[in-house]
Amino acid sequence: MIRTIIHIDEEKCNGCGACATACAEGAIQMVDGKAKLIRDDYCDGLGACLPHCPTDALSFVEREAAAFDEAAVEAHLERQRQQENAQPDLPCGCPGSESRRLSRQEEAPAKTSEAVPSRLNQWPVQIKLAPVNAPYFSGANLLVAADCAAYAHGDFHNRFMKNRITLIGCPKLDGVDYGEKLTEILRVNDVRSLTVVRMEVPCCGGLERAAVNALKNSGKFIPWQVVTLTTDGRVIE
Secondary structure, three states, X not given: OEEEEEEEOOOOOOOOOHHHHHOOOOOEEEEOOEEXXXXXXXXXXXXXXXXXXXXXXXXXXEEEOOOOOHHHXXXXXXXXXXXXXXXXXXXXXXXXXXOOOOOOOOOOOOOOOOOOOOOOOOOOOEOOOOOOOOHHHOOOEEEEEEOOHHHHOOOHHHHHHOOOEEEEEOHHHHXXXXXXXXXXXXXXXXXXXXXXXXXXXXXXXXXXXXXXXXHHHHOOOOOEEEEEEOOOOOEOO
C-alpha cells in the first residue's frame, strides 16, 4: 500500500539518537552510528520523531510500505522490555548498576548562609503514590523523572522542577508499567506540557516509553520533550 512514512537521510544524520528515543513504537534504532527505520510496519507515520532531530535528517515521504501493525509493535516493545529487564552475563550485572567512581573537581563553597530553596510544588512525588486527579494537576507543566536524576544533576531543582509538578519513578525497581496511571493523569487533567527526564541507562527506557505512550493514549496534543542525563549528570544534547 502507498502511505506516509518516515524517511531518514543518512548523510544528514549525526547519530545523536534523539529520534530513536522519541519513537515510542521502536521503529527507529541506531545501527552503526546512524538512525535506521528497522521495519515499515512499526512506523505509525505520525512523525513524533521529527521535531527531535537537530539536523533535519527526518522527513515524510509517500511510498509503498507495509501497513502499520499495532500488534507487531506491542510484541516488539515487549521483547525490548524483556531485554532491558534481563540481567546480562556481566561481572557488574545490569549496565545501569555498573559500579564506578565519578571524578569531581571540588568547588569553593558559596558565600552565603541561605539554604538553596526546594522547587518541589506538590506531594507525593512517587508515580505509584500520586492520585490520578488532584488540584495541582490543573494547568500544570508535568515533569516525569527517573528517581536517580535529581541525584545525578546538580541543578535539577532549578533546571527541571521549577514551575513544574514532579512525578518520579523507576520501572526496574518498582517492577510496574506506569503507562496506565500516567494516561489517566493526562486524560482527566488539564496538563499543559510534559517533560520526561531519564538517565542514559537502558532500564530508563521503560519510564520514557510509559510517559510517551500515555500521552498518545490520552488523546491530548500538548508540547512534550525527553531529556537524557548521563550517569555523571550531564545533559545529552
